[in-house]
Amino acid sequence: MTQMTFARAINSGLRKSLENDPKVILMGEDIGTLGGVFRVTDGLQKDFGKHRVVDTPLAESGIMGTAVGLAYRGYRPVVEIQFDGFIYPAFDQIVSQVAKLHYRTQGAVKMPITVRVPFGGGIGSPEHHSESPEAYFTHTSGLRVVSVSNPQDAHTVIQQAIASDDPVLYFEPKRRYHDKGEVDESIDPATALSMEKARVVTEGKDVTLVAYGPLVKTAKDAALAAADEGVSVEVIDLRSLAPVDFATLEASVRKTGRLVITHEAGQSGGLGAEVAASITERCFYHLEAAPVRITGFDVPYPYSKLEMHHLPGLDRILDGVDRALGRPNSLSGLEG
Amino acid sequence: MFTDELGQGGNAAGGPDNSAGHHGGAGEDLVQLITPGGERVSHPQYDAWVRDVSDEQLGSLYEDMVVIRRIDTEATALQRQGELGLWPPLLGQEASQIGSARSLRDDDFVFSSYRENGVAYCRGVDLADILKVWRGNASAGWDPYTINMATPQIIIGAQTLHATGYAMGIQNDGADSVAITYFGDGATSEGDVNEAMVFAASFQSPVIFFCQNNHWAISEPVRLQSHIRIADRAAGFGIPGIRVDGNDVLAVMAATREALERARHGGGPTFIEAVTYRMGPHTTADDPTRYRDANELEDWAAKDPIARVRGLLERKGLLTDELEGRVAAKADAVARDMRAGCINMPDPQPLDIFKHVYSTPNSWLDRQEDHYSRYLASFGDPAAANSEEGAR
Numbered sequence A: 001m002t003q004m005t006f007a008r009a010i011n012s013g014l015r016k017s018l019e020n021d022p023k024v025i026l027m028g029e030d031i032g033t034l035g036g037v038f039r040v041t042d043g044l045q046k047d048f049g050k051h052r053v054v055d056t057p058l059a060e061s062g063i064m065g066t067a068v069g070l071a072y073r074g075y076r077p078v079v080e081i082q083f084d085g086f087i088y089p090a091f092d093q094i095v096s097q098v099a100k101l102h103y104r105t106q107g108a109v110k111m112p113i114t115v116r117v118p119f120g121g122g123i124g125s126p127e128h129h130s131e132s133p134e135a136y137f138t139h140t141s142g143l144r145v146v147s148v149s150n151p152q153d154a155h156t157v158i159q160q161a162i163a164s165d166d167p168v169l170y171f172e173p174k175r176r177y178h179d180k181g182e183v184d185e186s187i188d189p190a191t192a193l194s195m196e197k198a199r200v201v202t203e204g205k206d207v208t209l210v211a212y213g214p215l216v217k218t219a220k221d222a223a224l225a226a227a228d229e230g231v232s233v234e235v236i237d238l239r240s241l242a243p244v245d246f247a248t249l250e251a252s253v254r255k256t257g258r259l260v261i262t263h264e265a266g267q268s269g270g271l272g273a274e275v276a277a278s279i280t281e282r283c284f285y286h287l288e289a290a291p292v293r294i295t296g297f298d299v300p301y302p303y304s305k306l307e308m309h310h311l312p313g314l315d316r317i318l319d320g321v322d323r324a325l326g327r328p329n330s331l332s333g334l335e336g
Numbered sequence B: 001m002f003t004d005e006l007g008q009g010g011n012a013a014g015g016p017d018n019s020a021g022h023h024g025g026a027g028e029d030l031v032q033l034i035t036p037g038g039e040r041v042s043h044p045q046y047d048a049w050v051r052d053v054s055d056e057q058l059g060s061l062y063e064d065m066v067v068i069r070r071i072d073t074e075a076t077a078l079q080r081q082g083e084l085g086l087w088p089p090l091l092g093q094e095a096s097q098i099g100s101a102r103s104l105r106d107d108d109f110v111f112s113s114y115r116e117n118g119v120a121y122c123r124g125v126d127l128a129d130i131l132k133v134w135r136g137n138a139s140a141g142w143d144p145y146t147i148n149m150a151t152p153q154i155i156i157g158a159q160t161l162h163a164t165g166y167a168m169g170i171q172n173d174g175a176d177s178v179a180i181t182y183f184g185d186g187a188t189s190e191g192d193v194n195e196a197m198v199f200a201a202s203f204q205s206p207v208i209f210f211c212q213n214n215h216w217a218i219s220e221p222v223r224l225q226s227h228i229r230i231a232d233r234a235a236g237f238g239i240p241g242i243r244v245d246g247n248d249v250l251a252v253m254a255a256t257r258e259a260l261e262r263a264r265h266g267g268g269p270t271f272i273e274a275v276t277y278r279m280g281p282h283t284t285a286d287d288p289t290r291y292r293d294a295n296e297l298e299d300w301a302a303k304d305p306i307a308r309v310r311g312l313l314e315r316k317g318l319l320t321d322e323l324e325g326r327v328a329a330k331a332d333a334v335a336r337d338m339r340a341g342c343i344n345m346p347d348p349q350p351l352d353i354f355k356h357v358y359s360t361p362n363s364w365l366d367r368q369e370d371h372y373s374r375y376l377a378s379f380g381d382p383a384a385a386n387s388e389e390g391a392r
Helices: A006-020 A044-048 A060-072 A088-098 A134-138 A151-163 A215-228 A246-256 A271-286 A304-310 A314-325 B055-080 B094-101 B117-123 B127-135 B158-173 B191-203 B230-237 B249-264 B294-301 B305-315 B321-343 B350-354 B363-377 B382-386
Strands: A002-005 A024-028 A053-055 A076-080 A114-119 A144-147 A168-173 A180-183 A199-202 A207-211 A233-237 A240-242 A259-266 A292-296 B109-111 B179-184 B207-213 B241-245 B270-275
Touching (some): A006 A151, A006 A168, A060 A076, A088 B158, A114 A151, A134 A144, A134 A168, A151 A180, A207 A314, A271 A292, B055 B094, B055 B127, B094 B207, B094 B249, B109 B158, B230 B241, B241 B249, B350 B363
Parallel strands (some): A076 A114, B207 B270
Antiparallel strands (some): A002 A180
16 A cells, blocks of 8 residues: 555556556657646656657647557557547547447447546636536447546556556546545456446435545535534445446435435536436435436636636535435525 | 639639649649550659559559449449448549559558548458448448458548558557558548648658549539648648649559658658549539539540540550450449349348447446347337337
């Protein structure tokens, strides 16, 4: 066990993948000599060379499209998109090529591409640097989407993503990059908890609270605060956003009868809607109340002095827990 | 003037005038080894690249061009007969496709658009496989690794990046094969094509950008895509650009061979603009009479790539009854086999829709497949569930 930051834990996972498989190749803007704008790839080019850790021209579609060609050639590209808001120029290559080539070629061509995306807000950045675009990708067949919430998972799941024969979007909560945690680098990613499984972070019996990425920490804090008021909250870290591990969620909701989902992305058409609908279909007779979503607003990511209003915080989440429990809350008295 | 090859001159479309005068006389800067009349003309730089092409090979190139025109005609007929949903004809582009594709080695890799059926033929594709996509039986007709050719790309220009990435992989592997990507004049406006050239030049990757300038992107003329000659763009990326008569199979071959040689020996990418003409519609759903002048078509018919090789063969005394008979028999056989392969193609099964979305199981999709298979099973006859009228 070693104490390390989230960013360092990913770096260590990338290093292991580069060591274990000569076909793994990292690509992105500024990832080489600089080590990435968040230093996640620090030192890797120095140790593995410019052909394994490639500083690319500034062209996101170019990065993604050449990764497709490399995958055709048998490589396993790991692409860094510098910021969430920069992924849109690469959108076509991701949804029309990366996601579909295996289907299009009836399995002949594999696209084992990992796309690393630092995402989410809370760091006071200008626009295009704090977005949560995950729903665009969870909606696209052929892609797997994961988000990690702690250094250990960050370390293990990046290796699982790279080893996956399917393309994986790996969303890194950038405001947690400097959080430290225990990481056991000796864990074998092949036998560790699969990236497709959700994890019960905090056990509870009154409400199921679902979060992923940066909000898992906030959700845990909310559960602690709720416990002070005598409410037992079960926190689940989704980990996999596509597909969602509904079996774990179902088991929890059958126990608690109540569901709160939180994410930074805007509400409409977001992952919370999918979770609410699917859990309602599967657990209708176990639910004591309608599922509650605590999310970002349906606005462009706001300027930094307002971002803490946009981002679900501990109090907003607790207010949602109260709604699920039918306790007095900010919407008490409103119908529907 | 942007239409010198069309023999029209002027600025009829009201587009920007090119006062720099790059578009002077017809054929200027256009590498040509066979004239439209079928006369072999000498070129100081490019003769050497085709010096080894024997009389027999010339006959074989002629045969290839006749065969792929026949494939095109037969597929168009199949579409008209309702056997195919759509077909993108290559009529007029035979020399560009054969001249380039017959220059490749088996271990080179092709990334094409949807019109390179002649290239696919040269790579050895099973004839019916060419039609699978257009019949609606699959999203792709073949396994790319069996013929070293990616399946046709419909998103305009996307494949140029795939070729460049593949070429970067070739470099990493220390191999001397080459990736070649085909695209049209319209694609040169796409960001991906430009990004592909940036990457290829930056990394000096072994990739050939083969642009078939067929003058039309559906209804939009090439002058709407480019204010300068397309080959001239390459220089801006630091890539050698060559403008070749795309209706001249020998000139195309010479240019491609030169580019391949450069790529194999570490010289990096080359951009080839093959100046040709799409004689038919964009696809069988298109009506070019709405946007294209009949005179323009006539001008280009006089530069027909097949007539040109016939002319050369005739001048050389090689156009024998034996050759003509052999070529016709081959074209007949190919058309017959392709038609039979099309008509006898088995329909896909309903649950095939769920296959190959992922390499490994996916719980969302598995559930949907399970539910749909239960739904299908609820009908005695699964075919009944498929009918639009329903079975209830």
